[in-house]
Amino acid sequence: MGAGQEATADSVGEVGAASPPTQRVVKVLELLSRHPTDRLSLARIVREAGLSRATAHAVLTQLTADGWTVRDDDGCYGIGLRLLTVARRAEAAFPLRRTAAPHLRALFERTGDPVFLAERDGDSIVVTEVVGNPSAGWIRTGRRLPLAPPVCREFVAWAPEPARQAWLATADPVHRDRLALVLAEIRARGYSVERLVDDSTPMLEVLAGLRDSPITAALRAQLGSVITELITIDYLPDELGPENAVVTLAAPVRDAGGAVVAAVVSCPDTRLSAAALSELGSATVAAADRISAL
Structure with missing residues (x-):
């Protein structure tokens, strides 16, 4: 060269x-x-x-x-x-990651799926610990994501009604009704599921990278709309089939007052049967509950 x-x-x-x-x-x-x-x-x-x-x-x-x-x-x-x-010194800003790390490793060893801890920081989510090698390039320690529809649903599902409504109000109107149903389903089963339209992952990662670059607010909003169109938001009970595309599955970590402060996120990035999806969900919820109890 x-x-x-x-x-x-x-x-x-x-x-x-x-x-x-x-x-x-x-x-x-x-x-x-x-x-x-x-x-x-x-x-x-x-x-x-x-x-x-x-x-x-x-x-x-x-x-x-x-x-x-x-x-x-x-x-x-x-x-x-x-x-x-x-x-x-920086670890002092994220004490939860130290206490969560052994439970993340145990979950990884049990399921074989990469896993990460995402912590809430104001109106953003920060990836603070990663175990394994997730296939999605955006999953890395220090990565920050906005707490904005349609993602990060596990941080909103258990929030007070006014907070949920305020979050829904910022979503694309086309998806608000579905998001409301999805939030109720997440509360019922205990975890969120991220799935993508077939073959959209590479395009989504490129668009997400552009959205995070120094661009105008108008262009960022347009990119957000395109990204939303590529996302099929979660699964409702009657949508599960013999095989279900699952990119990530996230369960909430709560503080002593019950507020969701973090999420344990498993990253199978594959197709799972309904039974396998439920089993991974139960394992992820159990790990998140153990961290919440610390």
């Missing part, structure tokens, strides 16, 4: 980014943090972070000089003490 081609490769995925140099640093740190006990070669970092060799080398040289990363005698890189120190 020539120098011109390398520069082009660096720019892929950074169109509209507020600070491409910062994004490159974040890519490298995120990659290394996913392999905390490993040492990654420069070639692997170049490949998996999508950077040119020259850019990756420059980023790593500075990070290593500042103690964020370390470089061994073979020229491979890992996370440094400074990054570990910051990570430990």
Whole structure:
């Protein structure tokens, strides 16, 4: 690959980014943090972070000089003490993830499906712990999602009626009646199910990435409408068949007052029978209840 081609490769995925140099640093740190006990070669970092060799080398040289990363005698890189120190301090902002982690691992070992913890932070949801390797690219620690229809239903289903109505009022009018029925069904069975129209996952991920980029409010609203059209919102009882597409299944974690503060999310991303879906739902709810009791 020539120098011109390398520069082009660096720019892929950074169109509209507020600070491409910062994004490159974040890519490298995120990659290394996913392999905390490993040492990654420069070639692997170049490949998996999508950077040119020259850019990756420059980023790593500075990070290593500042103690964020370390470089061994073979020229491979890992996370440094400074990054570990910051990570430990940051954990204080999300104490639930520490107490939830063993229960997430137990659920993963029982079902074989990747699982993550999503915590509420104001009007957003933050992914704070991931166990396994979810197939959806958006599922990663630190990912933030708006608490907006039609997603994050498990955070709203048990809310007081005025809060549910306020949430429904922000939904596409076409979907409000269905969402109201779905919220009632989630309360009855104890968990939400995310399913997608066949073959829409790649398009949905691209659209979601664009929506999260620095764009105008009008364009973000239009993208939200397109995303909504790709989503078949949950399952109602009479819609379950011999095989049911299940991307994620989420059960609520409550605080001492009963408010939903987080969710345990299983990620089968496959087709399940009604019985298998119910079994996974029961296991996920049980894990969420154990975390709630801590």
